[in-house]
Amino acid sequence: MIQLDVLKIRQIIVKIISKTPTQRYKLTRLIQLDLLFSSPMSTVTASTTVVDSGELILRSASAIVSTTERCQHLLRIDGYSHIKASVTAGNSIRSRPFRVGGHDWHILYYPNGNSPVASDFVSVKLELGSASNIPTNLVWDPWYGHVQVQTVRAQFTFSLLDQAGEPVPPYSYRYEVCTFSNGGTEGPVRFIQKAVLERLEHLKNDRFTIRCDVTVIRKPEAKDHVDDGSPPTAPPPSDLARHLAGLLDTGESADVAFEVDGETFMAHRLVLAARSPVLRAELRESAGDVVVVRVDDMEAQDFEALLRYMYTDSLPETRGGDAAAAMLPDLVAAANRYKMERLRQVCEDKLCEYVNGTTFAAMLTFAGEHHCHVLKDKCLRFIDDPANLRSVVETTEGLEHLIKTYPSILKDLIAKLAMNVKM
Structure with missing residues (x-):
């Protein structure tokens, strides 16, 4: 180690701080060399500077980076x-x-x-x-x-x-x-x-x-440091939905009990309040450690799917398209009931995939009753095709519903169908 008296150290510091930034840097390096070669007790090795033929060479590096x-x-x-x-x-x-x-x-x-x-x-x-x-x-x-x-x-x-x-x-x-x-x-x-x-x-x-x-x-x-070339470590995917699903499955710290169709579902007041303004208003006025809420006009499996969506923001996976199609209208009704707009849109988009000649009348009726404008437009675009229109009018229920609900549209589409047949 370099051993110096306090007076000399103070003189060095005063000399350094009185200079401009550039002068400070150069002076500091020269003082380091002076201390290195003038101190008899010095055992320090200068690793950041090079002395070649009496000339001080300072080394640095930078990189031009395009991201x-x-x-x-x-x-x-x-x-x-x-x-x-x-x-x-x-x-x-x-x-x-x-x-x-x-x-x-x-x-x-x-x-x-x-x-x-x-x-x-x-x-x-x-x-x-x-x-x-x-x-x-x-x-x-x-x-x-x-x-x-x-x-x-x-x-x-x-x-x-x-x-x-x-x-x-x-x-x-x-x-x-x-x-x-x-x-x-x-x-x-x-x-x-x-x-x-x-x-x-x-x-x-x-x-x-x-x-x-x-x-x-x-x-x-320009950057001061050169990257080592190793790719950045990507953060793991979010596991928030998995943790919330675990909270729902275990019922830990649950403070709300829903009685639906003879079954009981435990949930958490804060999660429900964050997801549904209707439930937030209902639960705000409730008191007690555990609030019991009775839900009528809904099947247990539909409410379970609704609850799981509140926690995970995704619909449950169902085996077979018929089971999924049967549940979607009930979930749309539940979404309207609890004012969950995104759930309604997700279910409405999925219902559009099931529009065909057999389901047309039921889908159009449902769209009108529940204000599903996207589903309604999908149904009306479906019968733009003459072959699809023919399959609908051949079904007594579909034809009667179209006549009662959209007579003006039916008139135009039948004219289009007649032109297509002539061709």
Whole structure:
């Protein structure tokens, strides 16, 4: 160790702090060397400096690093035929925004091509929206002292997905680095020929899915430390739903007992209050260690599914489509009863998958009674197809319901059916 008296140490410190930052650094290094070679009791080895031919060489390192951010966005086209018939060539439908690299992006879907020349094809394009906290694409550059157009560099791929959710190789288009400004678009004009798409199995129940992989390349910047190249450790997936499900299954610390259809279900007041405004209001006025709530007009299995959704935000897995379809209407009614909007939407979307000639009348009736606008639209789009309309009118119940509920729609659709038969 270096042994110095207190006076000399004080003199060194005063000398250092009286200088500018750059001077301090140089002076500190010289003082270190002075102490190293002038102190007879020094055994310190200077590992951060090199003395070569009497010249002091300071070593440091930095790196120019370009980082990226990637996102996959799925665009599901539901009602392909109806959309194709209602949107002309050159016009597009914009997807909901998704955020990558601090910017909003959209997918532009052209059901009849982005121009009359490409009207036999489906076109898709990637569009850049506004940057985060920047209302326009003009930004002030303090270095050059004038306004510059802000641009974003990105790689992207458009892919048609099969029923398993995997890209179909002939219809996957990769774009290397493209430069976007606000409102700028890029993408395959001839993504897939409509006639080909309509023959493929990937268009099922009048719907198909397009995936867009976007990688935003951020502006390179200098960093003091060089990464060691090892990939960052990804955090494990959230297990909150699993822990809450365990709390429901064990009934530990439960303070609410529901009596439903001869069965008792234990639950937790705080979880119920957070999930349903109706239950929050009911339980706020209740007192006691354990509150007993009687639920009428609901089967035990439906209430159990409702309760599990409150804890896990997911519906229980059921074996067989018939069992799932039978439970969904009851869950929609329960969601309306307890004002759980997301549960209602999830069940309504699943009910749309079961619309056919046999279920049409029941589904349309249910949609009207429970204000399920998405399900109602699905039913009416279903009978846009002459073959589907024929299957509905051949069912006495379906025909009677259509006449009573939607006579004007039936009149138009029968005229369409007659034209189709003549062809």
